[in-house]
Amino acid sequence: MVKFIHAADLHLDSPFKSRSELPPHIVDRLMESTYNATKRMIDYAIKEKVDFIIIAGDVFDQKNRTLKSEIFLKEQFQRLEDNGIFTYMIHGNHDPLDHNVKTSWPSTVHVFKENIETYQLMSKDNEKIFLHGFSYLHDETYENKIDHYPVNNRNDGIHIGILHGTYSKSNTKSKRYTEFTLEDLRSKLYHYWALGHIHQRQELSDMPLINYAGNIQGRHMNETGEKGFYIVSGDHVHLYSTFVSVEDIQFERYDLEVNNIYRDELYRAVTEYKNKLRKEGSRVIELTVYYDGEEDISGNDYYEILSLLQEDERDVEDFVWIDRLYIEQENADQNALLTDIKNSFKDDDDLYKTALNTLYMDPKVNKFLPPMEDIDKEKLLELGEARLKLLMRK
Known part of the structure; x- marks a missing residue:
């Protein structure tokens, strides 16, 4: 049994973008938000007694990181060490190794170098773990290093790949560093891939689990929604991942x-x-x-x-x-039409039941629906009306 955290793209010291003039106390909160989110993650790791933390690149937002961010991260890593938790991190395009200030991290922190490396450790339950990954040496790393990741040809242990890169089918506007396909990753026969670089969390595959954790704190309107990390647990037969939200703003x-x-x-x-x-x-x-x-x-x-x-x-x-x-x-004619549609289903039970039966006969939809007798007709019609309004606005 193993339990670990997969995080990425902390972007400590990141600037924030706004279209309006923010008051000073909100600016201050925004500037501290990546720190606060990271601290919440460390608090969670200690509370849950995880075996280790993976950070899949872009720990810092800039090549020349600030002294404040280094001291902060060192303190957080020390908290993990004090609780017997290891840290494994790679550097990405924002914080490549060629600008790496020589920092004296706690002994439980392991930073991958520019060539593929493998770290081996034992979980608290004596499960053998193999971690494979590399850090960017420069910020313009477009080469595909997937071929250099070792294939898992062992019959024991859990193998985890760590990669900061771009999924080939992603429509991201970010630069396409270290592009890869799912076939590239699956060919390594690993149990889990911890990905970084794309700031929207995504599960690319469930067998094996291949996840983008997304960034830990949104920074502008193109990074909306909950932000955080994955908590991953299980064994060599199956791993499960659950998203944990820790964004400050x-x-x-x-x-x-x-x-x-x-x-x-x-x-x-x-x-x-x-x-x-x-x-x-x-x-x-x-x-x-x-x-x-x-x-x-x-x-x-x-x-x-x-x-x-x-x-x-x-x-x-x-x-x-x-x-x-x-x-x-709102368009008055469209609203009148929607009201007529809603009233038709409300007043005609046969029409309503026919539509509902069609919905329940769809196997892709049926598994997400409650028993038919538990459906609240009025609420369902209100939701349908709201959904149609939304579609008409697009």
């Missing part, structure tokens, strides 16, 4: 429907919505407000509302900062 896009565009009611509706989001933690958001009606909002009213909404967050610790506000008018 979440970037996200939201839609909000309101009945009209009168400025006082719009301000009140958005404020109430922000307060609901606030319960889930600090956020920087883009908000699109959809409204029914013929009226339009003036430019002056728009900027005054946005200014007030932002001013409300200036001294708030659990802030919900609206970085961008969009106001869109």
Whole structure:
């Protein structure tokens, strides 16, 4: 049995991008957010008594890392060592070895060099583990080093590959460092691949498990949603991975429907919505407000509302900062059509049951559905109406 953390792309000291002028306390929180997220990960590792942590590249955001980031990371690694937890990390395109300041890490920290290396260790349950990986020497590493990873031809132990690179079918806008295919990775016969570089977490394969952990903290509106790491456990027969969210601040896009565009009611509706989001933690958001009606909002009213909404967050610790506000008018004809469709299913039981039976007969959908008798008709129709509205907006 083994239990470990797969993280990547900590990007300590990363700058943050915003379209609006952020108040100082939010800027400070953003600058500390990668540190806070990393500390939460270390707290979790100690609490769960993992065997080791893997960091799959881009630990630091820049080649010339700051003294602050080095001291911080050294302190966190020391906490792991004090609890008998090992750390294995590779360097990526943001923090290549040729700019590596010689840092004296704790003895339980192992940094892979530019050529493929293998580390062997034993888990707390005496499971033999083999870790294979390499660090970038320069920031322009496009060569495919997959051929240099050893093939697992042993009958014992758990083999884990660590790679900072780009999946060949990925549509990422990032530079395509060390491109690979699933066939490349599967050919090594490893039990798990810990990937880094792509900032969106993805499970590329479940047999074997091939995962991008994503970055640990979003930094702008192209890095939305929960951020964190994978906790992986199991044995040489099967490994299981579960995502753990530790971001300090979440970037996200939201839609909000309101009945009209009168400025006082719009301000009140958005404020109430922000307060609901606030319960889930600090956020920087883009908000699109959809409204029914013929009226339009003036430019002056728009900027005054946005200014007030932002001013409300200036001294708030659990802030919900609206970085961008969009106001869109709903199509009256489309809304009338949706209401007619909803009422048709609501009033005609045969039509409703026929549609529901069609849904339950689809094997790809059926496995995710509750028993038919547990379906709340009114809630289902409301969800369907909301989904159709969303599709019509695209």
